[in-house]
Amino acid sequence: MATDSVIKPDHAASGRHPIFTDEHDELRASIRSYVEKELAPHADEWEETTFPDSVFTRMGELGYLGLHYPEEYGGQGGDYATQIVLAEEMSRSHSGGLVMGVAVHTDMANPPLKLLGTHEQKLQYLVPALKGEKIACLGITEPGAGSDVAGIQTTAVRDGDEWVVNGSKLYITNGHRADYIVLVTKTDPDAGYGGFSLLLVDMDSPGVVREKRLEKLGMHASDTALLAFQDVRVPAENLLGEEGKGFYHIMWELQGERLIAAAGAVAAAERLMERTLDFARERQAFGRSIGKFQGIRWKFAEMATKIEAGRQMTYNTAWRVMQGEYPVREISMAKLYTSRMACEVADECLQIHGGAGYMKEYGIERAWRDLRLNRIGAGTDETLLEVIGRSYGL
Numbered sequence: 001m002a003t004d005s006v007i008k009p010d011h012a013a014s015g016r017h018p019i020f021t022d023e024h025d026e027l028r029a030s031i032r033s034y035v036e037k038e039l040a041p042h043a044d045e046w047e048e049t050t051f052p053d054s055v056f057t058r059m060g061e062l063g064y065l066g067l068h069y070p071e072e073y074g075g076q077g078g079d080y081a082t083q084i085v086l087a088e089e090m091s092r093s094h095s096g097g098l099v100m101g102v103a104v105h106t107d108m109a110n111p112p113l114k115l116l117g118t119h120e121q122k123l124q125y126l127v128p129a130l131k132g133e134k135i136a137c138l139g140i141t142e143p144g145a146g147s148d149v150a151g152i153q154t155t156a157v158r159d160g161d162e163w164v165v166n167g168s169k170l171y172i173t174n175g176h177r178a179d180y181i182v183l184v185t186k187t188d189p190d191a192g193y194g195g196f197s198l199l200l201v202d203m204d205s206p207g208v209v210r211e212k213r214l215e216k217l218g219m220h221a222s223d224t225a226l227l228a229f230q231d232v233r234v235p236a237e238n239l240l241g242e243e244g245k246g247f248y249h250i251m252w253e254l255q256g257e258r259l260i261a262a263a264g265a266v267a268a269a270e271r272l273m274e275r276t277l278d279f280a281r282e283r284q285a286f287g288r289s290i291g292k293f294q295g296i297r298w299k300f301a302e303m304a305t306k307i308e309a310g311r312q313m314t315y316n317t318a319w320r321v322m323q324g325e326y327p328v329r330e331i332s333m334a335k336l337y338t339s340r341m342a343c344e345v346a347d348e349c350l351q352i353h354g355g356a357g358y359m360k361e362y363g364i365e366r367a368w369r370d371l372r373l374n375r376i377g378a379g380t381d382e383t384l385l386e387v388i389g390r391s392y393g394l
Contacts, residue, residue, distance in 0.1 A: 181203060266311045339375045
């Protein structure tokens, strides 16, 4: 047999998943350049100070805040895969808090406005949001309600042409910087799941109190707030979507949030493994690089396999979403698996770094702390297990 007819493995080949096109590759290169040049150099600084509002302005100028939003309102009119690209490339900022703050704006608070908002609401809120001139946050979690969205107690009572809002919200990312909040409220206490509604509330309204800037284990670059609403009067036309359908609207929102979280978790895990590979090639112990030891080599093999499994699970589910499907079970599986996987990878990478991994200098401990939130936010592991289990009729 001629040697040139032998098919040899090409481990350096970069295959492209079918959900991506040449345009997505161009977008990826553009975002990567921006993130590496303008965001990553400030990761350490912003860990101490939180990232500045100017990040939103700059990303708005570049068109990154509206990738899959309609051109009519200043978006780029792209498909869902453009948001996957953004989530993946933002991981190169090495700042989980920054990634989360931007994602709340692009993939959590504003999608309901895109889907449910009136033309007037979109002109007032979405247009400046996509320009980075207004910052959004999402108000779901309360001191007594998190994964149990049905337990929300913040009320909105109709009074003529206004809603009067009372209650509190907890763990609100962007809560201290936001110009408006997509607020989940109870508008009919006797209607069960049909008693919730969404309101667009201006954060400078009288009665809105940004009570406390919360201190966290990780995600230090983002601001997280405890908010209070004391007789806040909201114009009736700020009702987002249908009255009484808020629970179902926010359940839909959570699916998009979870899938983007899955994509971000995979990308973050991959970045960590890449950095740890470099360390393993350079770090010498017992006369050779530590990557040459079978124990370390196997760790990388395990991590790489888990990352690839998470990537394919996420991409396949994203493809189904792009076909118009609503695969809640698979979205839940992707979010559950990738969140756990990213935490496992972060822990292994810290272990491979040894003492260096425990030091702030290498940034591994920050990633370890930041990624732990993935198993809590946008649906805890336990909540997702319930969703998956019940989907089988159990």
